[in-house]
């Protein structure tokens with residue numbers, strides 16, 4: 001029995017993200033129903049006041065707003081299938097990673113079940129869910145976003161609706177997310193090189209942070225170059241980066257740290273130079289990335 005006027009919310013999928021979502025709603029006083037395939041994961045949330053639905057049908061019917069946080073769109077459809085009829089007229093919001101095509105497929109599936117559908121993405125780690133500057137974006141049925149925006153802001157203060165096309169959140173999620181692994185592996189490589197000299201990874205954190213600040217400051221400049229197709233103001237040319245390739249090879253010899261993950265990036269630089277971009281700014285790599293290499 002719900003005893004307050006806050007929107008009842010159902011959270012389906014109680015992994016790291018789903019648990020963080022449910023905890024944020026509970027902290028904000030929303031009647032929160034939870035369901036997970038492995039039921040034991042609901043116990044800590046029940047202890048904090050959540051209703052634990054035994055079946056997916058009960059979970060869906062408990063709230064007008066149903067939020068899923070499963071691993072993939074395919075998992076989400078599979079888990080929700082037994083409650084397909086119960087989704088009718090409910091707001092369904094997915095908060096998993098996945099491709100734009102998988103988001104479109106899920107939007108069609110949801111619409112076929114007469115659900116009102118938004119696809120979203122959490123652009124942060126689980127511990128940041130609920131913080132004022134945490135970014136989540138959504139795309140799809142704008143009326144769902146407008147109706148539930150105050151509730152969605154509980155999950156992160158930087159809450160954005162990207163547009164009516166349901167695959168936009170997945171597209172931006174993948175576009176921005178592409179930066180994560182190269183940046184992190186670069187940091188891990190640097191940490192390994194420092195450790196090979198008996199230095200702690202912690203000693204590079206301040207400097208790596210400033211490096212990321214510098215990269216951040218360049219993004220609007222590069223975006224303008226990419227959008228206009230004018231790469232001629234070459235503050236950091238492709239050829240300059242190519243000259244640095246030998247330094248990576250020297251570092252491997254000196255420290256025994258594996259830098260082979262950089263080989264495809266070196267290849268990208270060479271292909272850019274071969275395509276006539278050697279004296280262009282490094283953002284001209286985008287032109288090479290637009291075409292798959294011939295095999």
Ligand SMILES: NC(=O)c1ccc[n+]([C@@H]2O[C@H](COP(=O)([O-])OP(=O)(O)OC[C@H]3O[C@@H](n4cnc5c(N)ncnc54)[C@H](OP(=O)(O)O)[C@@H]3O)[C@@H](O)[C@H]2O)c1
Nearest residue numbers: 013014015016017018037038070071075079096097124125
């Ligand atoms: N963790 C992060 O830092 C982070 C940050 C942003 C976005 N994300 C995205 O958020 C989504 C969830 O991530 P997570 O970290 O919460 O993952 P997780 O901890 O591995 O949890 C996955 C959840 O999906 C459920 N699940 C998977 N396949 C299922 C199926 N076929 N049927 C029913 N339930 C199924 C699991 O249920 P069981 O407990 O029964 O296995 C579990 O509740 C992913 O798409 C991830 O990429 C994660």
